[in-house]
Amino acid sequence: MKLRDILETLSARVLVDHQGMDEEIPMGGAADLMSDVLAFGSEGMVLMTGLTNPQVVRTAEMAGINVVIFVRDKTPPPETLELAEDSGITLLITGYTMYEACGRLYKAGLPGLGLVKIENNTW
């Protein structure tokens, strides 16, 4: 699914643009727990989150995630926008809740990670 379609499906707005709307997005994910993003984040996926602190952008950068979508119109602070400008992360914002944002994208054909297999069985 192209970033353009995601924008349309979520009636989202672009806060910081680095990718260009023709960027192909392979899958989506959602979390408010950054540790989960680090553990299960997948290269190139879009991340939907209700958190807006700068660490969300850092986490995305470290996990190889290029696009972050803030749900339920939570506007991030300037530090978050600045960090995204510097680190090449695209930021979008949508009025939908996390549940509905995920639902709309999934229904529109954007897959998730599927059943998560934990290789190292300690957690």
Added chain:
Amino acid sequence: MQVEGITKVQELIYSTKVETVMATDVVILDPDMPLEEAKTILKSKRISGAPVVEGGNIVGMLSMSDVLAALENGKLNEPVRETMTSQVKTVSKDSYLIEAVNQLGSRGFGRLPVVDERGKLVGIVTPGTMMRSLLHEMDASFQQKEAEKLQAYRASHIFDDIISDATSLVLRFMVDDRDFSNAGKASSTIKKSLQRLGVAPAIIRRVSVAVYEAEMNLVIHTDVGGEIIVDVRRDRLKISAVDHGPGIENVQKVLQPGYSTAPQWIRDMGFGAGMGLANIKRCSDIMTLMSEPGGGTRLEILFRFGQHELGGRAATGKRS
């Protein structure tokens, strides 16, 4: 590279206005001057043609081939007006270069007068002026790219260029405690450095996640901050996160997934779920945690490059 170059030229042709590339010191000819005089002007300015202007308006173009034809017919004493081409194509200063390129290309003209909105001559474009300005633009963006490439090349060949029995590159980063706004800065810099060094992307991703978790631990759990030391060798990378903070009471316990001593405000920021060390362990090849209460903590993480050894030799596989 080839494709990139072409795209850049196209982008420039479609986005650059004629006004920015045109020459403004235009040599003009008077329609009433004798051809002989026009010939002398063209020759002394070393140009192959010029617009003929009367009262600020372009009334024609005179080219060297027009002059040659007149010479053959013995008409050099006649006024320019008689020999010039009076059907003149012009281009607006506000047009994009593509229009000028099309005009010059399709009609075989060597020069194209540029006019303002009132039709007055304000400049001239030739293949030469366009080429120069395109090259200049290309050069600027090319140099930037080349500089990046050069830096990456140098860095990725450090293990070939610097000879020793065991070369190792050490990067040190100071991490402040409770400094949430800068948390992750070291990890971000490490990631970029590893990219420059030519570490395989899959390994960089694992290192990034692990070192970021380690950095967050220093920020969250130490009261004095700490140090991250990255030791890169051709065949492996070792990261040490060292602090002289309070130490860990029960090392076995903190290794359990889900166990956390993080305060609520850290959890509110999306961290402190007790997954950090488990995640580091999952990403790395070997993880060692050493600590005792009051004695600080030392976390060591090792990544083996395996078949993705660093350096030009390993990368090209041409030499062995």
